[in-house]
Amino acid sequence: MKISAQLRTACAVFLLSLSSAAIAPAEAARIKDIAALSAARPNQLIGYGLVVGLQGTGDGKDISFTIQTLRETLARMGASVDGPLSSYDLDPTSVKDFKVENVAAVMVTAELPAFAKPGQKVDVNVAAIAKSKSLRGGLLLMTRMRGADGATYAVAQGPLAASGFSADAAGSSVAVGVSTSARIPGGALVEREVEGPLNVGDHVTLNLAAPDFATSARIMKAINDRFGEGVAAAVDAVSVKVRAPLAPEARVAFVGMLEELEIETSEPSARVVVNSRTGTVVISSNVRVKAAAISQGDITVTVEATNEVSQPEPFSRNGVTTPIQNAEVTVSEDNKKMVLFKPGAELRQIVNAINEIGASPTALISILEALKQAGALQAELIVI
16 A cells, blocks of 8 residues: 555656656647547558550550550440450450550559548549659549448549659650659549448547657646646546547537647757758757767878870881870878767757768768767657
8 A cells, every 4th residue: 555655656756747848859749730530541452443644655565464454444334346355355456456555554542531531522633553663744533432441431633733844755754753643633533431440438548649758747737737637547648538529519519629729849859860862961969979089181182194005116127006005193181180079969969060071961861870879869869
């Protein structure tokens, strides 16, 4: 009993301290901005279809499944197509004259939002899967969008909006962006609703976007202060279980009030995010560095070649003209300063020090990785 009393006292002190700003600098945020209902989850949809109306940038006659899809589509619409629909399976040469330079087979994807109702529109993404060089100017034919269970939840169709383009001539080519993928804003019409668990059970669950025990406890305290003790219970660093009214209309109003509650949020974890492809580095404000020294220098190797010709003596019978190549190799190393970090160096000091030694983005990534390996970087290093 003594241990339980101590635990209760410690928990009470912790919850009381959450309401003050003495723990860490905090900012107010609405619950809807940092958490979401477990019932309000989206669903992924996928489909296979055809894009027509291309200017000779389609798949061509070498892609059998594009020809198969086009033939079956035309047959379903009552159009007469020479030969049986399965003739290409038995004899591929029977479709050698069936050209589809203006048609491309594509995969279509979309995200069905939570609580989407029949008749609503969602955006779709379209990407070529065969030899199409560009989808620019194309039109997506009616395509079924299926869920993980194989059922059709939406139907997509419409003109494509492709931002990229490519051109080639005389062996040279230029590409800007990705011309083999495109979007159709509002291109899919929802046909079936996904039943959600919002009105199932006597509780709703809030899931934090970023796991944090302190934030989870603050949400629980804010809800209990507003609606009464015992209404909310923090399950872990992500989930908070809240007792809600059983009537659907009352539950909707209750969830709306939950989402508008404001709580104090702690600063995010110390992180350094590095994009190795672009050289972009993002350092959060609470990153700290232990005592460390950094020296970064570049070695440059220069090779200069001089071509000369050795001529024989005048009137020489056996003289031979000989080409001679002279090469001169020079190695130079930049003499840059060594930077010393004092314990607990802040973001501003880190940036100033790295700028002082003139490190490039690539060198900066190497410096951060070396600091992490040395145990001097007090932050999570994420390379994407």
